[in-house]
Amino acid sequence: MNMKKKLFHNIFYLFVIQGVNYILPLVVLPFLFINLEKEIYGIIAFSYTYMLFINIVVDYGFNFSSTAEISLNRENKKKINEIVSNTFSSKFILLILCFLVTVIFSQFIEITQNHKLTFLSMFGIVIGNLFFPIWFFQGIEEMKYMTITFSLAKILSFIPMFIFVRSPNDGLITALFYAFGYIFAGSLSFYIMIKKFKVKYYIPSISEIIRHLKGSSLFFLSRIAASFYSIGNSIILGMVYGANMVAFYDVASKIVFAFSSLLSPIEQAIYPFMTNSKDIVFFKKIFKLLSLFGIVITFFLFYFGQDIILIIFKTSEEIIITTFRIMIFSLLISIPSQLLGYPFLAALGFSKYTNMGVINVGIIYIISIFFMYFFDYINIYSLSYIYVLAQLIVLINRIYGVKKFNLFRF
Numbered sequence: 001m002n003m004k005k006k007l008f009h010n011i012f013y014l015f016v017i018q019g020v021n022y023i024l025p026l027v028v029l030p031f032l033f034i035n036l037e038k039e040i041y042g043i044i045a046f047s048y049t050y051m052l053f054i055n056i057v058v059d060y061g062f063n064f065s066s067t068a069e070i071s072l073n074r075e076n077k078k079k080i081n082e083i084v085s086n087t088f089s090s091k092f093i094l095l096i097l098c099f100l101v102t103v104i105f106s107q108f109i110e111i112t113q114n115h116k117l118t119f120l121s122m123f124g125i126v127i128g129n130l131f132f133p134i135w136f137f138q139g140i141e142e143m144k145y146m147t148i149t150f151s152l153a154k155i156l157s158f159i160p161m162f163i164f165v166r167s168p169n170d171g172l173i174t175a176l177f178y179a180f181g182y183i184f185a186g187s188l189s190f191y192i193m194i195k196k197f198k199v200k201y202y203i204p205s206i207s208e209i210i211r212h213l214k215g216s217s218l219f220f221l222s223r224i225a226a227s228f229y230s231i232g233n234s235i236i237l238g239m240v241y242g243a244n245m246v247a248f249y250d251v252a253s254k255i256v257f258a259f260s261s262l263l264s265p266i267e268q269a270i271y272p273f274m275t276n277s278k279d280i281v282f283f284k285k286i287f288k289l290l291s292l293f294g295i296v297i298t299f300f301l302f303y304f305g306q307d308i309i310l311i312i313f314k315t316s317e318e319i320i321i322t323t324f325r326i327m328i329f330s331l332l333i334s335i336p337s338q339l340l341g342y343p344f345l346a347a348l349g350f351s352k353y354t355n356m357g358v359i360n361v362g363i364i365y366i367i368s369i370f371f372m373y374f375f376d377y378i379n380i381y382s383l384s385y386i387y388v389l390a391q392l393i394v395l396i397n398r399i400y401g402v403k404k405f406n407l408f409r410f
Contacts, residue, residue: 004005004391014082029254030313032165032174033247040171042243043115045250047122049234054102054130058094061219062087063135064271064342064351070139071272081200084136084193086212090206095130099123111238111246118171124179128153131186133193134268141272145196149188157181222355225362229390233383236369240378244275251313252323255305259297260334263290267343274347280408287339294335301328308380326384330391337395345401353405357397361390 033041066087073079102123106112112119137146157177164173192288193199204212234253238246266286274283301308305324310316345354368386402408 023359027200028161029250031162033313033315035168036163036171036174037168038247039243040115041246042171042238042247042250043059043171044110044122044174044178046111046234046238046243046246047115047119048178049123049238049242049250050102050105050151051122051125052117052231053227053235054098054123054126056223057098057220058091058130059220059223060090060094060213061216061221061223062091063138064219064346066225067138067272068275070136071141071275072342076141077198081202082204082208084199086208087133087135087205088130088201090209091130093209095126098126098263109239111243115171118175119142121172121175121179124176125182128179128182128184128186131190132182133189136193136199137189137198138268138272140197141269142197143269144153145192146189150185153181153185153188156184170318171221183231218352218355218359222358225359225365226394228362229365229387232365232369233387236378236383237380240373241380245380248317248319249323249383251309251315252320252384253327254302255308256324256327256330257313257351259301260331262322263335263338266290267338267341270339270343271347274343278348280348283339283344284408286334287344290339291298291336294331298328298331301331323380323384326381327387330388330398333388333395337398339396340398340402344407345398345405348405348407349403350401354398357401358394361393361397364393 032044036044066083070080073083102120106116106119132146132150134146137143157180161174161177163172164177194201203342234246234249237249270283270286273279302325305328306316306321309320309324313320339359341349341354345351365386371377372382373387
């Protein structure tokens with residue numbers, strides 16, 4: 001199979017994953033929003049967002065660094081075993097540290113005080129992702145196995161919610177099903193990697209682990225910085241205003257993020273492809289097509305978004321609609337920005353520039369939040385505007401990088 005044909009096969013499998021990952025929640029989340037108390041729904045949304053943040057810490061940028069390493073060494077069995085062993089060992093150490101931090105966090109944050117067991121049960125998401133080697137399957141460009149396990153796990157996780165979530169206070173049951181799905185997917189994917197691809201895991205030395213962590217540190221800092229403005233708003237709202245405000249923000253952002261995530265399969269598949277092929281002409285065609293898609297979908301959602309929210313979530317609360325309309329415009333920005341980032345600049349050898357750009361925006365976001373808190377200006381609308389502004393700064397930085405390195409003309 002030639003490289004482009006394999007690329008499109010992998011994009012297809014990743015689209016299936018993203019479809020399951022976002023279509024199923026867009027069926028289940030309205031059910032939960034309608035049937036759970038708003039506070040309970042807010043706790044679930046807050047806990048899920050927090051676990052996504054912790055996932056980024058545990059992943060430590062390996063979804064980029066290990067993917068690239070495996071892609072470049074896919075014919076070297078010994079090197080593959082080394083990368084897999086170092087990645088899993090590094091992630092396990094980070095998981096233990098993050099669990100201890102999470103337990104301490106749950107003791108002192110007001111929003112979790114009456115729902116500690118629900119909050120901690122969601123840590124199963126992090127455990128499942130530890131064993132889910134997306135970076136391995138991306139690196140060898142064999143996404144069908146991950147598609148099967150991920151889709152099956154999501155179905156087994158979400159479908160039972162329609163059966164067992166019956167009370168407005170069934171937050172713990174919901175959290176346990178979330179955790180089960182991720183743990184099942186991770187375990188099955190890990191088994192396939194070991195058995196199907198004959199990967200041999202060994203316990204690496206401390207020096208190997210440290211070297212591996214150092215090699216991915218810039219990717220980690222970039223990912224954690226991006227998470228501040230991409231998913232940090234829910235955590236901030238939960239800590240300042242409580243669970244109800246998180247519920248409103250979650251409904252508004254879920255549809256925007258669902259459409260934004262349509263790009264992820266292409267981004268994930270193009271990254272190893274561009275790492276090996278450096279096919280800029282092909283990339284430009286994809287870039288123009290998807291940027292046009294971003295423009296069309298933005299204006300579609302602006303005019304029909306209120307109806308979509310009413311149909312899906314059975315609500316037309318003004319705070320949700322206004323927040324949604326602010327965040328919609330991030331799609332105009334995030335789609336070209338994501339494409340110019342890791343699947344292009346980083347894949348062509350400018351990963352330091354790409355990572356530092358995101359890190360700088362993360363720092364700007366934190367400083368902005370500090371001043372907003374000091375002047376009592378933190379609210380659901382101001383945080384939505386900050387999110388869109390952060391995306392715009394990242395895009396400008398990446399366009400400047402493409403021109404600076406003379407990669408192509410827009």
